[in-house]
Amino acid sequence: MTIYKAMTIAGSDSSGGAGMQADLKTFQELGVYGMTALTCIVTMDPFNHWSHQVTTLDTELLKKQLDTIVAGIGVDAMKTGMLGSPDIIKIASDIIEKYHLTRVVIDPVMVCKGAEEEIQPELQPENTAAMLKLLIPKALVTTPNLYEAARLTGMPRITTIDQMKEAAQKIVALGARHALVKGGSRLPDTDQAIDVLYDGKTFHIIADEFINTPNIHGAGCTYAAAVTAGLAKGLSVLEAVKVAKSFVTAGIRASFPLNDYTGPTDHSAYKRELAAKQSRGN
Numbered sequence: 149m150t151i152y153k154a155m156t157i158a159g160s161d162s163s164g165g166a167g168m169q170a171d172l173k174t175f176q177e178l179g180v181y182g183m184t185a186l187t188c189i190v191t192m193d194p195f196n197h198w199s200h201q202v203t204t205l206d207t208e209l210l211k212k213q214l215d216t217i218v219a220g221i222g223v224d225a226m227k228t229g230m231l232g233s234p235d236i237i238k239i240a241s242d243i244i245e246k247y248h249l250t251r252v253v254i255d256p257v258m259v260c261k262g263a264e265e266e267i268q269p270e271l272q273p274e275n276t277a278a279m280l281k282l283l284i285p286k287a288l289v290t291t292p293n294l295y296e297a298a299r300l301t302g303m304p305r306i307t308t309i310d311q312m313k314e315a316a317q318k319i320v321a322l323g324a325r326h327a328l329v330k331g332g333s334r335l336p337d338t339d340q341a342i343d344v345l346y347d348g349k350t351f352h353i354i355a356d357e358f359i360n361t362p363n364i365h366g367a368g369c370t371y372a373a374a375v376t377a378g379l380a381k382g383l384s385v386l387e388a389v390k391v392a393k394s395f396v397t398a399g400i401r402a403s404f405p406l407n408d409y410t411g412p413t414d415h416s417a418y419k420r421e422l423a424a425k426q427s428r429g430n
Contacts, residue, residue, distance in 0.1 A: 152180045154371065155217050155381040157210075157240050158229030158257075159188040159202070165412030166190075166366035169231060173415035174373035178395065180380050183221065185213035188232045198409035204232050207239060214243045225251035225380035227372050234278035239280035251379040253288040254279070254324070255372035256296045257362040276300065285323025289385055292319070293330045307335065309342060309353070315347035326385050328354075330371065332364075341397065345389050354389055356397040363403035363411025370413055371396040394418065 154175050168184040169426040175182030176401035188204045217223065226249055231237050244252055256279055276299050284300070285292055292299075294306045297315040300322070306315055312329045319327035331342040338358070345352040378388025398421045399413030406412065 149229065152377075152380040153183065153221065154180045154373075155183045155185065155223045155225050155226040155230060157185045157187060157214070157226065157231065157243075158369070159190050159232065160186055160279070161366070162189065162191045163365070163406065163410055163412075165410060166369045166408070170280070170366040170369040170412070170415070171229065171373040171376075173228065173338070174370050174395070175377050176182050177415050177419055178374060178377035178381075178391075179297040180224075182183050183217045183223070187236050188230060190230070192409070194407075194409075198407075202230075202232060206208065207252060210236065210239055211253065214239070218243055218247050218249075220268055220332065223249070225253070225376045227255055228255035228283065229255050229369055229372070230257040231275065231279075234274055237275065237278040237282050241274045241286060244283075244286050249414075250288060250290050251376075252286055253372050253376045253379065254283050254290040254366065255283075255298060256290060258296050258299060259369075262310045280310050280322060287324040287326075289326040289328055289375055289378070289389075290319060291330060291368070291375065293332055293368055296331045297327075301323060304389055309344065312342075312344040313351055314384055316344050316351070319399040320346055320348045326388055327399055328375070330368065332367070335371050343389075347384065349386065350387075354393050357401070359397070359400045359403075361400065361403055362412070363405055363413070365410045365412045367396055367400055 156171040158168045161169050172182045188202050191201050192198045198222050298306050301315050301318040316327040316329045327346050329344045339356045340355045343354040361380035374392030375388045378391050395418045398417040402414035
């Protein structure tokens with residue numbers, strides 16, 4: 149039996165909806181063995197409107213985790229999530245170079261969810277510069293949302309498909325082989341959730357049903373993890389993105405509230421939908 153292996157370098161979301169928890173659930177549901185190198189722990193204060201606190205872990209501990217995974221076991225694909233500091237970004241870059249990792253998904257996480265991204269500051273402004281220099285050029289795929297794409301490219305707020313295409317072009321010009329700019333629920337005048345994938349030559353519009361729900365915690369992590377899982381199994385980037393889009397859409401369609409503040413995607417929904425289609429003979 150072939151075992152496909154993927155690694156996530158990411159933070160731990162104590163609520164279980166995003167970060168490495170979302171990554172591992174996604175890997176498992178898509179038939180990939182997942183491993184984690186933790187960069188930080190994110191906690192939420194239930195006594196103060198679910199405010200977030202990020203506690204960064206020791207960098208030497210991160211290096212030991214990476215040695216365990218990459219040198220000790222090996223990976224077919226990897227992704228990054230919340231990295232939190234230029235030092236951690238450098239460590240992630242070094243491990244990619246040292247072991248010649250090529251199926252690399254960079255999810256350029258810049259803020260914690262819980263406030264409007266347009267008014268929420270980046271975790272650390274210097275992270276963007278480090279990411280642009282050290283990680284974006286190593287990405288087989290990078291998966292910014294509209295806020296992150298604007299930060300990476302220096303563009304103002306992105307609100308149209310044409311602007312998404314422009315951002316994707318700029319990100320590929322920065323060194324990424326593919327840019328997947330995620331529209332999410334931010335594009336006006338459409339009843340679809342639209343993303344733009346660009347490979348340096350061709351634009352692909354990746355669209356699916358727009359689901360009007362506030363319960364989308366971890367959707368970005370899940371999407372990037374699903375792309376990573378597809379790459380680990382040998383899919384092309386376009387094939388992996390299409391499967392990932394279906395996976396995250398199913399998860400959002402079945403999402404649910406955990407409390408008054410957060411609601412995650414349902415990572416088991418994709419398999420249930422596939423099983424239901426098969427039982428109907430579709």
